[in-house]
Amino acid sequence: DAGITQSPRYKITETGRQVTLMCHQTWSHSYMFWYRQDLGHGLRLIYYSAAADITDKGEVPDGYVVSRSKTENFPLTLESATRSQTSVYFCASMRTGYQETQYFGPGTRLLVL
Amino acid sequence: DAKTTQPPSMDCAEGRAANLPCNHSTISGNEYVYWYRQIHSQGPQYIIHGLKNNETNEMASLIITEDRKSSTLILPHATLRDTAVYYCIVRVAGANSGYALNFGKGTSLLVTP
Numbered sequence: 001d002a003g004i005t006q007s008p009r010y011k012i013t014e015t016g017r018q019v020t021l022m023c024h025q026t027w028s029h030s031y032m033f034w035y036r037q038d039l040g041h042g043l044r045l046i047y048y049s050a051a052a053d054i055t056d057k058g059e060v061p062d063g064y065v066v067s068r069s070k071t072e073n074f075p076l077t078l079e080s081a082t083r084s085q086t087s088v089y090f091c092a093s094m095r096t097g098y099q100e101t102q103y104f105g106p107g108t109r110l111l112v113l
Numbered sequence: 114d115a116k117t118t119q120p121p122s123m124d125c126a127e128g129r130a131a132n133l134p135c136n137h138s139t140i141s142g143n144e145y146v147y148w149y150r151q152i153h154s155q156g157p158q159y160i161i162h163g164l165k166n167n168e169t170n171e172m173a174s175l176i177i178t179e180d181r182k183s184s185t186l187i188l189p190h191a192t193l194r195d196t197a198v199y200y201c202i203v204r205v206a207g208a209n210s211g212y213a214l215n216f217g218k219g220t221s222l223l224v225t226p
Contacts, residue, residue: 021207042217045213059213092156102212103157104158106156107156
């Protein structure tokens with residue numbers, strides 16, 4: 001199916017564990033993004049990628065690592081999870097040009113114990 | 114990006130038009146007005162955007178005042194499924210603008226039977 005998907009949808013982990021959140025889009029959009037959403041902060045940009053092998057930091061990158069070896073995938077890794085990383089994570093891809101539009105995935109709900 | 118002001122909440126009866134206002138008095142000439150919405154527990158969804166002229170698509174209409182200092186999103190026949198938080202975002206489109214979407218607090222629209 002065309003679109004943007006995220007996996008897993010729900011994840012419970014423990015402090016100090018490594019966690020990888022997956023994001024896959026079928027549109028071949030060049031740009032992809034990771035946001036986190038917390039009560040009181042709205043959505044905040046963690047990292048974004050302009051193309052395969054090109055990534056850059058957003059507003060809150062500390063504690064996260066990204067990679068993008070293929071255009072369609074943009075995984076987000078928490079190298080050593082902390083309780084403050086409990087959040088809902090949204091991946092997005094963007095169609096560029098006049099119709100510049102970001103399309104969001106369904107989200108991953110992460111709980112760090 | 115210009116700051117936007119939206120009412121925190123609104124109600125609308127099912128089947129009636131929902132008119133959601135947004136003030137953006139500091140908007141610049143090259144900034145677009147975007148509307149997204151987020152239905153509970155889902156990822157944000159693009160609705161519509163415009164620069165100067167009014168725009169319409171299958172989801173909604175966007176009315177931008179002549180001085181571009183405010184706009185209104187119109188859902189012509191609101192349904193219960195339109196209950197969501199609606200975000201008005203003003204930003205420059207393009208490679209030099211930065212791509213993070215500043216969602217702010219938005220307007221929580223409740224559509225009632």
